[in-house]
Amino acid sequence: MAVWALGINHTTAPLDLRGRFAFALDQIAPTLQGLRQSLAGASARHPQIETAIISTCNRTEIYCAGNETAVDHTLGWLAQSGGVSPALLRSHSYALEDGLVARHAFRVASGLDSMVLGEAQILGQMKDAVRAAETAGALGTTLNQLFQRSFAVAKEVRSSTEIGAHSISMAAAAVRLAGQLFEDLSDIKVLFVGAGEMIELCATHFAARTPKAIAIANRTLERGEKLATRFGGEVMRLADLPERLHEFDAVISCTASSLPIIGLGAVERALKKRRHRPMFMVDLAVPRDIEPEVKALGDVYLYTVDDLATVVQTAQANRQAAVAQAEAIIDAGVQSFMHWMDLRSPPAGAAGAAGGAAVVPLIQQLNAQTDAWRAAEIARAKKLLARGEDVDAVLEALSRGLTQKMLHGTMAELRAGDAEARAQTAQTVSRLFLRSQTKSSL
Known part of the structure; x- marks a missing residue:
């Protein structure tokens, strides 16, 4: 999954140009629908595109998530909607991808990218924009995660620093x-x-x-x-x-x-x-x-x-310490978001290329399988207890049943294949199941 953002703000574009791209809240839904249709029509790989638009006095920003980035197409669509040439818009805009998108969104939510450093109004405006995108059906798992983390980072910045203490509204x-x-x-x-x-x-x-x-x-x-x-x-x-x-x-x-x-x-x-x-x-x-x-x-x-x-922008010097603290919080937030993104990406290497499966679905399947085994063994144990069986014996049977179910596939793989395949399987099994013993022997 790729994430990208395109925007103009008070530092990159003059007032009259920003005015061409100002969207009222009631315009967000049809605008997002038009953008999604445009992106889907441009590439067969964008059928489930996620989009959101933040539009305030000082900025208009488009956030997108899809199978692959489409920054140029997004810029062309926005330029057409504002009645300007793509070249003009490009000269006054900024385009961001992946981790830089997260960093920018976190800084915006925290008031670090505002004309009034530390102002709190932008956070409410972002929340309104996210609700509008959600109502329009344009918000998916990735952008929802990005914005929810933005709000959490902004809350931590405001509660842990004095970023807004000296701001002049x-x-x-x-x-x-x-x-x-x-x-x-x-x-x-x-x-x-x-x-x-x-x-x-x-x-x-x-x-x-x-x-x-x-x-x-x-x-x-x-x-x-x-x-x-x-x-x-x-x-x-x-x-x-x-x-x-x-x-x-x-x-x-x-x-x-x-x-x-x-x-x-x-x-x-x-x-x-x-x-x-x-x-x-x-x-x-x-x-x-x-x-x-x-x-x-x-x-x-x-x-x-x-x-x-x-x-x-007065009292700037008094806020520098707070800004440094806020940036550190944002850095941690970006790392956490990118780790979350990595977990949702296909594994690297031949297995990932061949299977194309993401880690998160695999984790979900493993959890579902172990939950099913656990439920079966608990049901069996309850029946034995109802018949009056000894509690210690029932617990022993329950634990053995769980371990046998969990190790059955592993044991079968260790016995299958040629010597080289068994050796590779043995290394993997040791790394997964004997980690503590391996560490203690080093």
Whole structure:
């Protein structure tokens, strides 16, 4: 089984390119179906392909598992879905295979690959992506094992290190920037566009500074009302936003819209009504919620997720010891995952090439066989005890019955074949059954 991953993130691709490959959770299932069909059609060796997609503001990553790697085909499919050339996507993407996939997934889950080092939000986003893949029927044993181990490693990193102790969240960074523009945040009116997790985090941070007014604009009023009630604010329809934009000093937007919802014209009209009093705007959405041309306006201070990078990467030196500890935990996790993968691979050598059997199925067969022998001997012993037979004699018979069943095939092999075959069998039997005696004689 081969594992590979293809992705773009905040360090490899600009914001607008990342926006082309942003998938909402409700788009994951049909997208995964299209990818699996494409891979299956490209090769007869990919009928049972496993796939998952992680899509956040800062990254879009495809994880796959199959009989053989198909990185180029995956890249071509993703480029087509985003409407760009494979060459352009390749220049801004990274492709990983096998152990490097595990290392990357573990680092992402642990917050080591995030714009905000140590942030915890990515772990929840990964879990959402895995649930979506599982619901779509695209997740198999290999990727499920990869992600479950990712979550376990992330939990150990967060409980054993201080990786998140000094992190500055995107929400806190937005408040810090607003504080640089406005002398007193308690004198401003703040509008939040959207009602998702990121907006909730931002609203929590801004609410702690007790602004003059808070409003939530959302496509679904019910969800907006719930958030507005929590922070003592008002809710408004998204359609009313252009006419009321001028009322707010700060606007923070993060929706799942595929097109900008705050245009240049609406902001220009708002500034005119405000008599050019400054507006602070933060666009945390990918793709963008606010048209990029807005940034050129003289009285607007517009920040995107990428613009916040320099703010959130403070206190880096204080986290280096925690990072080293986290990497050590991840190293151990990668080794464990690769060992698990090796057990599922066909054995090397002629026997493996001829039989093509994996170790795990063989182990399962051995366990099933020994369980059957054990059950048979226990049933026989119970019958003897029910007839009143001596307990010591029954136990003796049970142990002899088990050992005879277990050694029957081995004894038959030792007596069969020519002298050379018997000698090879004898060496194997000694290694398997006489290990302690062999070690003690050395």
